[in-house]
Amino acid sequence: MENNIIIDLKNISMEYGNEKVLDNINLYIRDKEFVTLLGPSGCGKTTTLRIIGGFINQTSGNVYFEGKEISKVPPYKRQLNTVFQKYALFSHLNVFENVAFGLRLKKGKEKLDEKVIKEKVSEMLKLVNLSGYEKRDINSLSGGQQQRVAIVRALVNHPKVLLLDEPLGALDLKLRKDMQTELKKIQQRLGITFIYVTHDQEEALSMSDTIVVMNEGKIQQIGTPQDIYNEPKNAFVADFIGESNILDGIMKKDCLVNIFGQDIECVDVGFEENESVDVVIRPEDIIITSPEEGIFSGTVTSLTFKGVHFEMVIQCDGFEFLAHNTIASQPGEKIGLKVKPFDFHIMKKSKKECEK
Amino acid sequence: MLKFLKRFYIFIIFTFLYAPIAVLIAYSFNSSKSSKWTGFTFDWYIQLFQDKQIMNSWGVTLRVAIFSAIIATIIGTMAAIGIANMKKRTRSAVLSVNNIPVTNPDIITGVSLMLLFIALRIERGEITLLLAHITFNIPYVILSVLPKLHQADNMTYEAALDLGATPFSAFWKVVFHEIKPGIVTGFILAFTLSFDDFMISNYTGGTAQTLAVTIFSMTKKKINPKIYALSSIMFLTVLILLIIVNLRQDDNNSKKERKLKKVEKNL
Structure with a gap:
């Protein structure tokens, strides 16, 4: 080559x-x-x-x-x-x-x-x-x-x-x-x-x-x-390319990340123990279920029709998730959010934020 | 009623502006030398063309106007290109220096040029007259070319380089065409200014007298209606040149408008 x-x-x-x-x-x-x-x-x-x-x-x-x-x-x-x-x-x-x-x-x-x-x-x-x-x-x-x-x-x-x-x-x-x-x-x-x-x-x-x-x-x-x-x-790349939810997380060990105080299974390896990381979730990778079945649960605060799909903002413990789905959930409705392990994208914190 | 008043007002203004010139032109056809109208004649025009001093001045005026306009246009255009490519701070400094001669009273420019020629021991004649006219014309050419350079974006110059043109041929094949209207306007403006200048020519011409200087010296003696005839011709010449400049600008504008309309249609 x-x-x-x-x-x-x-x-x-x-x-x-x-x-x-x-x-x-x-x-x-x-x-x-x-x-x-x-x-x-x-x-x-x-x-x-x-x-x-x-x-x-x-x-x-x-x-x-x-x-x-x-x-x-x-x-x-x-x-x-x-x-x-x-x-x-x-x-x-x-x-x-x-x-x-x-x-x-x-x-x-x-x-x-x-x-x-x-x-x-x-x-x-x-x-x-x-x-x-x-x-x-x-x-x-x-x-x-x-x-x-x-x-x-x-x-x-x-x-x-x-x-x-x-x-x-x-x-x-x-x-x-x-x-x-x-x-x-x-x-x-x-x-x-x-x-x-x-x-x-x-x-x-x-x-x-x-x-x-x-x-x-x-x-x-x-x-x-x-x-x-x-x-x-x-x-930066995750945010710039397409829409995404960027969450703060702590890498407990390989394939286990802690988000909002709960340990969640993922597929990423190669981080130090207890390293602070950015966790990126694409809006289309969020699956909406009942509040009991979800990893996170929250209340829908807004619903917008985008043509191919609906865009929803879901408030969970102070964090606003952006989710895309073909089925609409009405504002005020309590729902659960599920994400498949390989849809969590874990990345090192960008340098700038470390300095902060 | 209001409409009538508006029109009347404009009529008054134009009367004040043009009545003196109209009177002058009328007297140039008066058969008497006094201010009494005694009949129509072309005599003064005929005498005008037989007057050696006046014909000589015509030659001086035209030669100086044409050559000073050509040379000032070349130098001014090159200067404008240089100025357009300067950094912002230097550019505004150079531009304010350029604007001083424009606002400076002509008499000061004239006297100082005269002093310069005397100090350099250059005998005053047609050459010094030409040099003086080139000097006071350059700032006007710069001022008419510069806006066109700002309008023409640098991108077309780069595009020409990109397609294989050397900087020199990129200028001639592309940039020159974009600023051409400014160059032509600058040339006509320079010609007009040179043609009707009196003050500076009076101090720098020496033995070479332009029409304006000749008229001035003739009015000091007993006034001959030939001067009226000459002034009428000069007025018409300048008027025609100004009409050409204005028509060119209108033409450019309406061309742009037509182009815009076409584009809108295509969209």
Whole structure:
């Protein structure tokens, strides 16, 4: 596997004045992989992307592209292209000329024939269902159409890596879903590595091969969407990816955790005895039963219809549980909550809280 | 009634503003040299074009206006790009320095430039006149290009680099087109300011006299209606240039509106 690594970031740090935006990032990306950098705004994901694109230089560390260090290479000499957040289309050029922009810049031996340019542009526009739009003014296109032009403008040079900076952020929900599918198809058909930046966890989960969760300039977890969702490494990841209940617990011994004063069976091992831990329970993993049968019992305080399921808030000994279920329990009703042993996700307390 | 009053008020204002100019234009067609209307004539216009001093000044004025506008536009545009890329604190400092010549009384600019040329022992003539005009035009070009640079987001420049353009060709192929309206407006503004400047030209021109300076020196003697004719032509020239500038702005705005409407339709 080692030899098909296309981009390798080694000990990347980035500082603006005294502010540390990236703190020792280490990340490798394989050829033809769909990697998503996911995190809240200000987590350093866009900075990481801009360092790979060459628009800013890291304070320290190295960037390798196919094994070669490229930190000193300017963006116009890097074999990668970018789809920008607000498309950044050239409004004085029509659709055809926007897409042809990269092709027309080739000089000397690489200079392309007008016929070849025409072929390549039509092929690209066909890829995103924009055939016949060649002569159209950029500003006469809808947001979704502009987005497609931005994508093929970046793809026309056949980059080995495509960088996408929240490309769907400005589109409405329905269009975004369609574009997600379309982007994934394009990536698979062309066999290009995609590095995708987003703060939308659903988008990340549905499109990526690998997700890199970032927060405060640090990588929190790298893994497949399933890994990240089912086995979050810490409370931040658990909270950021999907909704979750995070409880304080004490690990009594392997496979036994104490929550709210009761010992509960779980499947996690490798903690010290009596170590304080975070216990994460996904709302959809909470089973609602009668108060006697549950591990915890409490009173329903609110009920919201969410379409596929109901969302309930249940008050138990001062803790508010969030639960999803297809059957509604009315506010005021006393119920019991049950969770299967493997649905307790136990993780070390994040450092910050230890310091507190 | 209220509507009538509103209209009347505007009518009064415009009368005060334009009546003197209208009188001037009327007198330029008066066959008598006195203020009495004695009949219509083109004589003063014909005499105007036969007057060597005035024709000479026309040449000086046009040459200085065109060249100072071109050179100030180039320097001002480059300066604006530099300023736009400065850090916030330096940028506001440089901008306030840039604004001083704009608000500074012309007479001070004129006298100080004259003193500078004398100190440097440069004989005053068309060259010093040109240098002076370039100097006072640059701040205006900067002020008209800078907003366009702020409007044009940096992203398109980066996009061009990303697609393989060198910084130089990224500027010419992308950024230049985005700020072009500002550059053209700056050029026309510079031309107009140079064309109708009197104060600074009076102190820095020496033997080279612009139209404004010539008119001034002619009014000191007995007034010849040729001056009325000349002033009318100058007024019309500036008026036409200003109309062009305004139409350009309107055109830009309505283009934007049309584009927006199109986008809305597509959505």
